[in-house]
Amino acid sequence: MFVCPLCNQIEQQQYICPHCQQAMADEGRLMDYFDAYSAYLDIEGMKLFDGYPNNRKKHECPHVFSCLKCSKQVVYLINEMEL
Template identity: 55%
Template sequence: MSLCPLCNGMASVETKCSTCHNQMNDQGRLLDYFDDYSAYLDIDGMKLFDGIENDAREQKCPHVFYCTNCDKENTILIQEI
């Protein structure tokens, strides 16, 4: 079983907005935004239908990053360890 260094507070990622070049904020796992109970479901099982190809097989955790300056959202795949 692998784990996400961002979800577990072991690392941080700094990424700039491609539109305005401001710092984007990590808003957590994409899977947690699916419905009210998705945060409580099995992570590996959720990856099978999240719409991101190969994230389960390649052990990557999709995180939502948000720019407060221009309201742009990006999903970035974080390599699990």
């Protein structure tokens, strides 16, 4: 079983904005932004159509990060941990 360390609050990631070089904040899984019910659907099933064709096979969880200064958003693929 693989779990995302950010979704499960096991660890945190720090990213710097590629536009203004300021700190970015984790805004959660990309799939949670698809519609009002996507946060309640099966994570592995959602990975089949999230726009990242290999993230299910590579055990990666796409997270949206927003810059605290300029509001630029970037999606980073977070490596999941095996339990």
